[in-house]
Amino acid sequence: MTDSFYDILKRCLQFIPWERELQPTLSASNVSMVLHEPSILAGYRLPNQRWLYYVKSLFQLHNETLNVWTHLIGALLIVHRLHIYSGEYDYLTDPHSWPVLAFGICSIMCDFTSSCVHLFHSKSPYIHYIAFMVDYIGATIYSFGSGMLLYYVQSDPHLYNIFGHWFLAIIAIVTVLNFLVLCGAKVYYGEDPSNLKRKYFFLGAMAFEFFTCSIPVVPRFIYCVQNDEDWASTAVECIVMTMFLFFLQSLAFSAHQPEKTWPGKFDIIGHGHQIFHILTVLTQMYQLGTAHYFNMQGLSSHTQPDLIMILITIHLIIATDVMILWILRTYVSKCLSKLQ
Numbered sequence: 614m615t616d617s618f619y620d621i622l623k624r625c626l627q628f629i630p631w632e633r634e635l636q637p638t639l640s641a642s643n644v645s646m647v648l649h650e651p652s653i654l655a656g657y658r659l660p661n662q663r664w665l666y667y668v669k670s671l672f673q674l675h676n677e678t679l680n681v682w683t684h685l686i687g688a689l690l691i692v693h694r695l696h697i698y699s700g701e702y703d704y705l706t707d708p709h710s711w712p713v714l715a716f717g718i719c720s721i722m723c724d725f726t727s728s729c730v731h732l733f734h735s736k737s738p739y740i741h742y743i744a745f746m747v748d749y750i751g752a753t754i755y756s757f758g759s760g761m762l763l764y765y766v767q768s769d770p771h772l773y774n775i776f777g778h779w780f781l782a783i784i785a786i787v788t789v790l791n792f793l794v795l796c797g798a799k800v801y802y803g804e805d806p807s808n809l810k811r812k813y814f815f816l817g818a819m820a821f822e823f824f825t826c827s828i829p830v831v832p833r834f835i836y837c838v839q840n841d842e843d844w845a846s847t848a849v850e851c852i853v854m855t856m857f858l859f860f861l862q863s864l865a866f867s868a869h870q871p872e873k874t875w876p877g878k879f880d881i882i883g884h885g886h887q888i889f890h891i892l893t894v895l896t897q898m899y900q901l902g903t904a905h906y907f908n909m910q911g912l913s914s915h916t917q918p919d920l921i922m923i924l925i926t927i928h929l930i931i932a933t934d935v936m937i938l939w940i941l942r943t944y945v946s947k948c949l950s951k952l953q
């Protein structure tokens with residue numbers, strides 16, 4: 614007799630190494646300062662364990678558990694949303710579905726690398742540095758995806774005709790520069806997780822990319838504000854809401870609240886980085902919804918997205934980022950030896 618769905622699900626759940634007891638974790642004073650999170654006083658996993666220890670920690674409670682799960686669930690939500698859209702678009706032949714598909718892939722990459730980074734970075738200070746530089750590859754690929762989506766879906770027709778496909782190259786260069794600044798700031802200021810200069814570099818580089826990507830949208834936004842039609846006011850709403858969500862993300866990322874006001878009370882659940890992750894996923898879902906709305910209203914009909922060109926550009930950015938990471942890894946060792 615064949616097994617029912619519930620029998621198979623039960624066997625799968627039994628296979629997962631659920632921990633029924635809390636595993637011992639350390640206070641901040643017992644781990645290297647490099648691994649500290651600002652105002653998180655406890656719940657740190659043990660460093661220098663086997664890789665399997667960190668894999669199993671996915672099912673245990675510590676100060677990274679929710680950081681891992683929020684982005685894992687986020688990646689699954691994006692996959693689900695792309696699947697729903699497959700009923701409305703033909704991803705093989707409809708050029709206006711390609712920016713949506715490519716943005717979804719960029720978001721999934723960002724969320725998945727972030728989950729892996731939060732799962733494994735506590736192994737050692739060296740792994741911590743390398744892991745967060747991998748996280749920056751995911752974060753900047755998401756920024757590139759956002760810029761590409763804005764350009765092919767919401768750009769002003771006149772500016773689109775001026776820039777053509779060249780704007781993709783401009784965003785790609787800004788993305789790589791953004792990655793370089795994030796990694797440089799991490800290597801230079803990474804030994805002190807509370808260093809404000811690193812945050813300023815991070816926010817400055819991200820904001821620069823955001824404003825560069827927004828240039829082709831500005832004239833259209835002004836046109837929509839001055840226009841009384843229904844689609845124009847919805848378009849204004851979508852653009853303002855997306856900007857507001859980005860603002861909330863940067864606030865949650867930099868403020869470290871509520872743990873800064875009540876240190877030790879939000880070590881496991883509710884700290885600012887978890888809120889930042891949830892806001893990232895909400896923004897990604899909202900960006901997908903907005904792009905879908907613009908496509909359905911025919912507001913992106915002036916653009917001619919090229920899937921092959923978009924995918925080649927993403928691959929080139931990743932290859933350049935990996936090369937930069939490979940070069941910078943030698944500075945990580947030097948930086949850590951200075952610390953010792």
Ligand SMILES: [Zn+2]
Pocket residue numbers: 680727731886890
């Ligand atoms: Zn994170």
